[in-house]
Amino acid sequence: MTLLDLPSATGPHHPAATPFRGDTDPLRYLDEHGAPVEGGLRPSEEELAPERLMEVYRALRLARAFDTEATALVMQGHLAVYPSSRGQEACQAAAALAIEPQDWLFPTYRDTAALAVRGIDPAEALTLLRGSWHCGYDPKRWRTAPQCTPLATQAPHAVGLALAAKLAGDPVVALCLLGDGATSEGDFHEACNSAAVYQAPVVFFVQNNQYAISVPLRKQTHALSLADKAVGYGMPGVRVDGNDVIALSHVLGEAVRRAREGEGPTLVEAVTYRIQPHTNADDATRYRDRHEVDIWLARDPVDRLAKYLTATGNLDDTLDAAIGEENTRYTTRMRAELTGEPEVDPAEMFEYVYAAPTPQLRAQRQMVEQGMTADEAGE
Amino acid sequence: MTPTATATAADKETAGGVRTAGPAPAAAPRTTVTFAKALNTALRDALAADDRVVVFGEDVGELGGVFRITDGLAAEFGERRCFDTPLAEASILGTAIGMAMYGYRPVVEMQFDAFAYPAFEQLVSHLAKMRNRTRGALPMPVVIRIPYGGGIGGVEHHSDSSEAYVAHTPGIHVVTPATVEDAYWLLRAAIASPDPVVFFEPKRLYWSKAALQLPVTTGPIGTAAVRRQGRDATLIAYGQSVPVALEAAEHASEYGYDLEVLDLRSLVPFDDAAVTASVERTGRAIVVHEAAGFAGFGAEIAARVSERCFYRLEAPVLRVTGLDIPYPPPKLEHWYLPSVDRVLDAVERAMAA
Numbered sequence: 104m105t106l107l108d109l110p111s112a113t114g115p116h117h118p119a120a121t122p123f124r125g126d127t128d129p130l131r132y133l134d135e136h137g138a139p140v141e142g143g144l145r146p147s148e149e150e151l152a153p154e155r156l157m158e159v160y161r162a163l164r165l166a167r168a169f170d171t172e173a174t175a176l177v178m179q180g181h182l183a184v185y186p187s188s189r190g191q192e193a194c195q196a197a198a199a200l201a202i203e204p205q206d207w208l209f210p211t212y213r214d215t216a217a218l219a220v221r222g223i224d225p226a227e228a229l230t231l232l233r234g235s236w237h238c239g240y241d242p243k244r245w246r247t248a249p250q251c252t253p254l255a256t257q258a259p260h261a262v263g264l265a266l267a268a269k270l271a272g273d274p275v276v277a278l279c280l281l282g283d284g285a286t287s288e289g290d291f292h293e294a295c296n297s298a299a300v301y302q303a304p305v306v307f308f309v310q311n312n313q314y315a316i317s318v319p320l321r322k323q324t325h326a327l328s329l330a331d332k333a334v335g336y337g338m339p340g341v342r343v344d345g346n347d348v349i350a351l352s353h354v355l356g357e358a359v360r361r362a363r364e365g366e367g368p369t370l371v372e373a374v375t376y377r378i379q380p381h382t383n384a385d386d387a388t389r390y391r392d393r394h395e396v397d398i399w400l401a402r403d404p405v406d407r408l409a410k411y412l413t414a415t416g417n418l419d420d421t422l423d424a425a426i427g428e429e430n431t432r433y434t435t436r437m438r439a440e441l442t443g444e445p446e447v448d449p450a451e452m453f454e455y456v457y458a459a460p461t462p463q464l465r466a467q468r469q470m471v472e473q474g475m476t477a478d479e480a481g482e
Numbered sequence: 483m484t485p486t487a488t489a490t491a492a493d494k495e496t497a498g499g500v501r502t503a504g505p506a507p508a509a510a511p512r513t514t515v516t517f518a519k520a521l522n523t524a525l526r527d528a529l530a531a532d533d534r535v536v537v538f539g540e541d542v543g544e545l546g547g548v549f550r551i552t553d554g555l556a557a558e559f560g561e562r563r564c565f566d567t568p569l570a571e572a573s574i575l576g577t578a579i580g581m582a583m584y585g586y587r588p589v590v591e592m593q594f595d596a597f598a599y600p601a602f603e604q605l606v607s608h609l610a611k612m613r614n615r616t617r618g619a620l621p622m623p624v625v626i627r628i629p630y631g632g633g634i635g636g637v638e639h640h641s642d643s644s645e646a647y648v649a650h651t652p653g654i655h656v657v658t659p660a661t662v663e664d665a666y667w668l669l670r671a672a673i674a675s676p677d678p679v680v681f682f683e684p685k686r687l688y689w690s691k692a693a694l695q696l697p698v699t700t701g702p703i704g705t706a707a708v709r710r711q712g713r714d715a716t717l718i719a720y721g722q723s724v725p726v727a728l729e730a731a732e733h734a735s736e737y738g739y740d741l742e743v744l745d746l747r748s749l750v751p752f753d754d755a756a757v758t759a760s761v762e763r764t765g766r767a768i769v770v771h772e773a774a775g776f777a778g779f780g781a782e783i784a785a786r787v788s789e790r791c792f793y794r795l796e797a798p799v800l801r802v803t804g805l806d807i808p809y810p811p812p813k814l815e816h817w818y819l820p821s822v823d824r825v826l827d828a829v830e831r832a833m834a835a
Contacts, residue, residue: 207583236615236617237611237614237615237616238615238616238617238619241616241619242583242616242619242620243619243620248583249612249615249616249620253603253607256572256576256603256604256607256608258576259572259573259575259576259577259579259580259604260576260577260579260580260583260608261580262573262576262577262580263576263577263578263579263580263581263582263583263584263588264580264581264583264584265580266577266580266581267580267581267583267584267585267586268584270536270562270586271584277580289572289600290572290573290576290603290604293568293570293572293573293576294573294576296568296570296573297567297568297570297573297577300567300568451617454617454618455613455614455616455617455618456613456614456652456653457613457653457655457677458613458621458675458676458677461704461750461751461752462751462754462755463751463752463754
């Protein structure tokens with residue numbers, strides 16, 4: 104089945120004439136109670152294999168555990184800031200699992216849980232948010248770009264990397280993570296357009312979590328669907344339930360396959376929700392009702408898959424508890440690595456600005472190092 | 483050796499497409515080469531020397547660029563090495579960054595100075611910082627070629643001098659040639675550099691000429707060059723202000739002033755040693771550039787000279803620059819440009835001090 108065969112989320116079924124922009128029309132496999140929906144997506148047997156779904160479930164649980172621990176760490180002052188992805192674990196897990204080790208991930212600041220699922224050490228993944236350096240992991244080893252904070256500016260990089268791989272003849276795909284706010288940026292438009300012109304192997308994956316800090320989607324766009332934007336670029340656009348990890352994995356898997364097989368870029372919009380405020384420094388009660396959050400809490404992506412796996416006889420309390428213990432060991436280690444004062448070296452500020460330092464930087468480095476010496480001597 | 487004799491020797495050497503046997507000629511044959519041709523040859527030689535080099539931008543393919551700097555490259559190297567892009571400067575530079583992440587060495591063209599601004603965020607937030615933020619894991623061997631400056635009768639948005647915006651950003655090298663030799667060699671050096679280089683091409687000099695044989699080698703990025711030696715004052719210039727300074731120095735010699743002309747070549751890294759040595763010799767410094775003077779690159783030069791040569795200075799460091807106004811329409815631009823006369827006025831003031 105190709106994407107073009109999927110029941111259209113944006114075609115004739117779309118309530119284009121109404122102001123309603125609900126979440127009823129994205130593609131789905133599971134309903135909110137974890138039961139397959141009638142007339143929904145039909146993933147392959149392979150995609151529904153219990154071993155595969157248990158791998159996905161473990162990733163969801165890891166993303167949740169990671170996010171919960173990071174949130175606690177920032178509240179306790181061990182991180183400089185933390186933008187939570189709670190409620191978006193299906194997006195985080197599905198993104199990390201959709202690509203192969205040779206593929207490249209282009210994450211944003213809200214995608215640290217995806218980095219953890221990709222296998223990056225939590226302390227390295229959280230270096231940016233701890234504030235001890237900018238990017239704490241080796242991007243080449245993990246085929247993962249530094250987390251991007253200026254919105255949508257990583258999208259042209261994903262296009263360039265994908266184009267480079269295409270020119271080199273390598274079967275490498277770039278998966279670019281974005282939020283709903285980023286779709287208003289010029290770089291998003293330029294990247295989508297260029298990717299389509301170059302037929303670059305890129306997947307643009309928009310996690311539409313309904314808010315850009317405080318600004319709701321209705322103030323971000325007048326379009327009824329972010330996936331619709333793909334039409335203007337001449338690429339497929341798919342709108343999928345971002346809290347249904349089975350549907351999401353199916354859609355992302357197909358988008359990655361298309362890219363790898365030379366069929367060009369795809370825009371995927373996952374409809375989800377940011378349960379937490381923008382960051383720990385934000386106060387979401389100023390711009391949204393608790394009632395709205397409660398509605399989305401009931402659509403929890405982790406619970407949804409758990410219910411399905413339990414109903415299909417693949418998950419029980421014992422196994423669930425074992426996964427919990429595994430994650431507790433993970434977060435205990437994570438906490439141990441991230442509490443306490445990080446070691447920083449002021450000389451490192453000069454080390455990587457250029458391949459070889461300019462005479463001016465050599466002089467400034469010496470000045471800082473002399474200052475350090477004076478501090479150490481208590482002068 | 484006369485140009486005619488050179489051409490004859492070259493023809494003989496390659497007669498029938500076969501090199502004649504025997505020792506190489508004692509001197510390389512010299513021909514007239516334009517600044518634009520030197521840039522074009524530098525790109526061609528870089529593409530031939532390294533498969534990782536790719537050239538792209540608006541109209542650089544079949545057309546060969548609006549100034550023809552990429553003329554013939556797509557035909558010779560194919561559209562996988564030299565290609566047209568959508569009209570989207572942020573995407574052009576962002577694409578270059580992504581390609582560099584994968585190991586390529588992109589050389590991108592921004593069609594005109596003022597049309598490069600959409601790429602500014604990519605330049606400041608990513609190109610300049612990528613090596614640093616990844617502790618050296620993702621170096622950015624990217625060259626951004628930008629035709630800049632006025633004096634060509636260009637209408638609005640075609641004559642900006644935007645070097646100070648870039649030079650203010652740590653992590654980028656900023657280079658601008660003033661001679662045909664440097665057009666070739668500095669571009670080769672920029673493409674070979676492991677660091678990102680913004681290569682400002684003084685578009686008024688595109689059609690300037692020199693008799694030489696490419697390839698040529700000059701000094702490395704980060705070094706200035708004395709274009710004229712003198713004892714009384716140093717004119718510090720770069721890009722298309724260098725010929726203005728040289729002409730002013732010739733005129734000044736008629737009044738008995740012996741001026742030194744220093745061509746910076748590289749704004750970042752800045753050659754403090756050469757500037758300081760020259761001003762220590764002459765005791766006077768006058769900076770000449772086309773960009774608006776207020777908070778311009780000349781202010782940085784003046785500050786550095788003052789910090790290093792204060793007790794040797796016979797006069798305040800002066801600046802002869804563009805006016806602090808938006809670049810004027812072509813019928814008015816001669817009022818704006820730092821002319822030989824304005825340089826000479828500054829020389830008079832410095833010498834009178």
